[in-house]
Amino acid sequence: xxxPLSIRNLSVAYQKKVVLENISFSVPKGKLxxxxxxxxxxxxxxxxxxxxxVPSISGDVSxxxxxxxxxxxxxxxxxxxxxxDWDFPTDALDVVTMGRYGKLGWLKRPSQKDKEIARQCLEKxxxxxxxxxxxxxxxxxxxxxxxxxxxxxxxxxxxxxxxPFVGVDxxxxxxxxxxxxxxxxQGKTVLVVHHDLNTVKEYFDWVMLLNVSLxxxxxxxxxxxxxxxxxxxxxxxxxxxxESSPIIIN
Amino acid sequence: MNFLQLIQDPNTQWxxxxxxxxxxxxxxxxxxxxxxxxSLMGDALAHAALPGICVAFMxxxxxxxxxxxxxxxxxxxxxxxxIGYITRESRIKQDAxxxxxxxxxxxxxxxxxxxxxxxxxxxxxxxDKFLFGHxxxxxxxxxKIMALICAFLIxxxxxxxxxxxxxxxxxxxxxxxxxxxxxxxQLIMLLLVVAVVVGIQAxxxxxxxxxxxxxxxxxxxxxxxxxYMIILASAIGGISGIGGTLLSSLGNNLPTGPLxxxxxxxxxxxxLLFAPNKGVIAKMRVRYYMKKTTKHSIxxxxxxxxxxxxxxx
Amino acid sequence: MSSFWxxxxxxxxxxxxxxxxxxxxLRKMSMVGDAISHAVLPGIVIxxxxxxxxxxxxxxxxxxxxxxxxxYLISMFSNSGVQADAxxxxxxxxxxxxxxVLVSLxxxxxxxDLDHVLYxxxxxxxxxxxxxxxxxxxxxxxxxxxxxxxxxxxxxxxxYKQFKxxxxxxxxxxxLGIPVVFFHYLLMTLVSVTTVISFDSVGAILVVGMLIxxxxxxxxxxxxxxxxxxxxxxxxICCSAGGYYLAxxxxxxxxxxxxxxxxxxxxITLFFSPSHxxxxxxxxxxxxxxxMASNDATL
Numbered sequence: 001x002x003x004p005l006s007i008r009n010l011s012v013a014y015q016k017k018v019v020l021e022n023i024s025f026s027v028p029k030g031k032l033x034x035x036x037x038x039x040x041x042x043x044x045x046x047x048x049x050x051x052x053x054v055p056s057i058s059g060d061v062s063x064x065x066x067x068x069x070x071x072x073x074x075x076x077x078x079x080x081x082x083x084x085d086w087d088f089p090t091d092a093l094d095v096v097t098m099g100r101y102g103k104l105g106w107l108k109r110p111s112q113k114d115k116e117i118a119r120q121c122l123e124k125x126x127x128x129x130x131x132x133x134x135x136x137x138x139x140x141x142x143x144x145x146x147x148x149x150x151x152x153x154x155x156x157x158x159x160x161x162x163x164p165f166v167g168v169d170x171x172x173x174x175x176x177x178x179x180x181x182x183x184x185x186q187g188k189t190v191l192v193v194h195h196d197l198n199t200v201k202e203y204f205d206w207v208m209l210l211n212v213s214l215x216x217x218x219x220x221x222x223x224x225x226x227x228x229x230x231x232x233x234x235x236x237x238x239x240x241x242x243e244s245s246p247i248i249i250n
Numbered sequence: 251m252n253f254l255q256l257i258q259d260p261n262t263q264w265x266x267x268x269x270x271x272x273x274x275x276x277x278x279x280x281x282x283x284x285x286x287x288x289s290l291m292g293d294a295l296a297h298a299a300l301p302g303i304c305v306a307f308m309x310x311x312x313x314x315x316x317x318x319x320x321x322x323x324x325x326x327x328x329x330x331x332x333i334g335y336i337t338r339e340s341r342i343k344q345d346a347x348x349x350x351x352x353x354x355x356x357x358x359x360x361x362x363x364x365x366x367x368x369x370x371x372x373x374x375x376x377x378d379k380f381l382f383g384h385x386x387x388x389x390x391x392x393x394k395i396m397a398l399i400c401a402f403l404i405x406x407x408x409x410x411x412x413x414x415x416x417x418x419x420x421x422x423x424x425x426x427x428x429x430x431x432x433x434x435x436q437l438i439m440l441l442l443v444v445a446v447v448v449g450i451q452a453x454x455x456x457x458x459x460x461x462x463x464x465x466x467x468x469x470x471x472x473x474x475x476x477x478y479m480i481i482l483a484s485a486i487g488g489i490s491g492i493g494g495t496l497l498s499s500l501g502n503n504l505p506t507g508p509l510x511x512x513x514x515x516x517x518x519x520x521x522l523l524f525a526p527n528k529g530v531i532a533k534m535r536v537r538y539y540m541k542k543t544t545k546h547s548i549x550x551x552x553x554x555x556x557x558x559x560x561x562x563x
Numbered sequence: 564m565s566s567f568w569x570x571x572x573x574x575x576x577x578x579x580x581x582x583x584x585x586x587x588x589l590r591k592m593s594m595v596g597d598a599i600s601h602a603v604l605p606g607i608v609i610x611x612x613x614x615x616x617x618x619x620x621x622x623x624x625x626x627x628x629x630x631x632x633x634x635y636l637i638s639m640f641s642n643s644g645v646q647a648d649a650x651x652x653x654x655x656x657x658x659x660x661x662x663x664v665l666v667s668l669x670x671x672x673x674x675x676d677l678d679h680v681l682y683x684x685x686x687x688x689x690x691x692x693x694x695x696x697x698x699x700x701x702x703x704x705x706x707x708x709x710x711x712x713x714x715x716x717x718x719x720x721x722x723y724k725q726f727k728x729x730x731x732x733x734x735x736x737x738x739l740g741i742p743v744v745f746f747h748y749l750l751m752t753l754v755s756v757t758t759v760i761s762f763d764s765v766g767a768i769l770v771v772g773m774l775i776x777x778x779x780x781x782x783x784x785x786x787x788x789x790x791x792x793x794x795x796x797x798x799x800i801c802c803s804a805g806g807y808y809l810a811x812x813x814x815x816x817x818x819x820x821x822x823x824x825x826x827x828x829x830x831i832t833l834f835f836s837p838s839h840x841x842x843x844x845x846x847x848x849x850x851x852x853x854x855m856a857s858n859d860a861t862l
Contacts, residue, residue: 341783504668
C-alpha cells in the first residue's frame with residue numbers, strides 16, 4: 001500500500017530567501033503527525049507547497065503513490081482561519097457544504113445527500129445548532145470547528161491542518177483532538193502544524209521537527225528529545241523541570 | 251411633453267429598458283466584486299475602456315456600438331491582466347496598481363479622444379458621450395444588444411454560482427478541491443468587463459464604478475444570504491437606472507450618468523440608516539436597549555444585595 | 564517662450580503631486596487620492612456659486628472642505644461596516660456626480676465647462692498674466708502652482724519624521740505621542756489643495772496619474788523615502804517635458820500625453836529596474852536555482 005505522503009527534495013524559496021530546503025520524508029498510514037518548529041520554519045509553507053498553493057523550486061510530492069493532481073480527492077485541508085473573510089454572507093451549514101464541491105465537480109449543485117453529509121459533519125464537531133448561523137457571528141473556536149467539519153465533509157484519507165488550535169478555547173481544543181483521534185482510528189492520516197510544544201507528547205504519535213530543513217521525523221517517543229528540540233529551535237528554548245516531563249517555554 | 255406622455259413614448263421605453271438592464275447587470279456582478287474586495291477594479295476597468303472605444307472608432311471609422319463594445323472589452327481584458335501582473339510581479343500593491351492602470355489607460359484614451367476630435371470627422375463621433383453617459387442616445391438596436399449581453403452575464407452567473415461563491419469565499423480551499431481558481435478569477439473579471447461595457451453608455455466611464463459598488467453595498471445591509479444579496483442588488487441597480495433616466499428627462503442639459511449614480515446613492519443612504527439589524531438606527535436602538543437593560547439588571551442586583559434579610563434589623 | 568511656461572507649470576504640478584503622492588502610495592491610499600481628486604469638483608463649483616468669483620482662494624477653500632469631507636465620510640462608512648474600498652467608491656462617485664450635475668445646471672454662472680474640468684487647459688494658462696510684487700510677465704498659474712509646490716515642500720520637510728513614521732508604523736507613532744489623525748488630515752488637505760490647483764493644468768481625471776504613477780515608479784527604484792520623493796519629482800519633470808512634445812507631435816491633449824509618458828516610464832522601470840525589475844528578479848532566481856543545484860551535487 002503506497003504511503004499517504006512521500007516527499008523528495010522539496011525546496012521552496014521566496015524571492016531571495018530559501019524557506020524550505022531539500023525536504024525528504026515518507027509517512028506511514030494512520031498516524032497523527034505534529035509538525036513542529038520555530039516561527040519562520042516553513043511549516044505552513046510545507047503544507048502549501050504540497051498542495052501546490054505556493055510554487056516550489058524543486059522536489060517531488062507523491063500522495064498515495066500518485067501526484068497531487070491525480071489524488072486530490074483523497075486530501076482534506078483545514079487552512080488558517082485568517083485566510084478567509086468571515087463577513088461573507090453565508091452560514092455554517094453552507095460553508096461545510098462547500099467541502100462537497102470537490103466531489104461535485106463543475107456545474108452540479110449540492111444535492112440533498114450532500115447537505116445531509118454536511119449536517120452530519122457539523123454534528124460531529126458539535127455545531128449542529130449553529131447550522132443557520134451567519135459565520136460572522138461565530139466565535140474563534142466555533143469558526144475553527146466549522147472549518148474542521150468542512151474538511152470532514154471532503155471524506156478524505158489524508159488531512160492537512162494549519163494551526164487548528166490557535167485562538168481556540170480549551171473545550172474546543174479537546175473536542176478537536178478527540179475528532180482527530182477518531183480519524184486516526186479509521187485509518188486516516190493527519191498532519192497538523194502545531195505551535196504548543198507542551199502538548200505534543202499527549203496529542204501526536206509521530207512528530208516532524210522542521211526549521212527550513214528537516215531536523216527529524218518519526219515516532220514521538222524516539223524523536224521528541226531535548227537535544228533534537230534544541231537543535232530545531234537553535235538554542236532558543238527554555239526548559240523547566242516539570243513534574244512528569246519538562247515544561248517548555250518558547 | 252409632460253411626464254406621462256414621456257413614459258408612453260416608445261423611444262423613452264427603450265431607453266428605460268436599457269438603463270434597467272444596465273442596473274441589473276452591474277448589480278449582479280458588483281456583488282462578487284464587492285465580496286472579493288475588488289470594488290475599485292470596476293472603476294479601473296471603466297476608465298481603461300476609453301482607449302478601447304477610441305481605437306475601435308479609429309479602426310472602423312463608424313459609431314457602431316458593437317465596435318465600441320469589442321474595443322472596450324479588449325481594453326478591459328488587457329487592463330485586468332496588467333493589474334494582476336503588476337501586483338504579482340512587483341512590490342506595487344493592488345491599490346497603486348489600480349491607480350496606475352486607471353490613469354494611464356485613461357490618459358491614453360484622452361490623447362486618442364482629443365486627436366479624434368481635432369480630426370475632420372471627430373465631432374460626429376459621439377465618443378465624448380462615453381465620458382458621462384448619454385442614455386438618451388440609446389436606440390432600440392443598442393438596447394437589444396444590451397439585453398443579449400445582460401442575459402448572457404446572468405446565465406453564466408447562475409450556472410457557475412457555486413463555483414463563483416467558493417472561489418470568492420476561500421480561494422485556497424477551492425484550489426485544493428481542484429477548481430482552477432485562476433480561470434474562475436479571469437471569468438469573473440471578464441463578466442465585470444462585460445458589465446462595464448454595457449453600463450458606460452448610460453452612466454459614462456467616470457461614474458461606472460458607482461453602479462458596480464453602490465447597489466451591492468446597499469444590498470449587503472438587507473441580507474446575509476448571497477443569493478438574496480445578488481437579487482436585491484440587481485433590483486436596486488435597475489431602479490436607480492430608471493430613476494436617474496427619468497430625472498434627467500426633466501431638465502434640458504442633464505447627463506444621465508450623475509443622476510443614476512445619485513439615485514443609487516440615495517438608496518444606499520436609506521439602507522445604511524434604516525436596514526433592520528445592520529442599519530445605523532437599528533444598531534442604535536439595540537445599544538440603547540442593552541444599556542437600559544444592563545443598567546436595570548445592575549440596579550436590581552444592587553437592590554437585592556442590599557435588601558435587609560428577614561429576621562435581621 | 565510659451566513652451567517654457569507650459570513645461571514649467573506642468574513640472575511644478577507634477578512635483579507637487581509627487582511629493583504627496585509618495586505618501587499615498589506607501590500608505591496604500593492611492594485610490595483615496597483618486598477619490599479626493601474627483602470629490603473636490605463640487606467644492607469648487609459651490610465655492611464659485613457662493614462667492615460669485617473665480618478667485619483661487621475660494622476654490623481652494625471649497626476644495627479643502629470637500630477633500631476633508633470625503634476622507635471623513637470614507638472613514639465613517641468604513642467604521643460602520645462598509646468595506647474600505649467600497650466606501651471610497653460610494654463617496655467619491657456620489658460627490659463627483661453632484662459636481663457634474665451642478666456644472667451642468669449652472670454652466671452659465673459658473674464658467675466652468677466639463678471639458679476644462681476633465682482635460683485642463685494648460686496651453687492657455689500662459690496667457691493669464693498677473694502682476695505680483697512688480698513682476699508682471701509670469702502667468703498666474705505659475706504663481707499658484709509654485710506656491711503650492713513650496714507649501715508642500717515646506718510642510719513635508721518640516722514634519723518629515725512624523726509623516727514618515729505615520730506612513731510606516733502608525734501604531735508606533737501613536738505610542739510615541741505623535742498625533743496620527745492630525746497628520747493624516749494634514750496630508751489629505753495637501754492632496755486637496757494640490758489637486759484643485761492642478762485641475763487648471765491637467766484636469767480632474769488626470770491628477771491621479773500625476774499623484775500615483777511617478778511615485779510608484781520611484782518606489783521601484785529605491786529603498787529610501789527621501790530618494791523616492793526626489794526621483795518621483797524628476798520623473799514628473801520628464802513627464803511634463805515629454806508630454807508637451809508628444810502632444811505637439813500628435814496634436815492631442817497635453818495632460819493626456821503627460822500621463823502617457825508617465826505610464827511609459829513606469830513600464831520600463833517595472834521590467835528593467837536594477838533592484839526591483841521583473842527581468843532582474845528572473846536573473847536572480849536562475850542564479851539561486853543554479854546555486855542550489857550545485858550545492859546538491861557537492862552533498
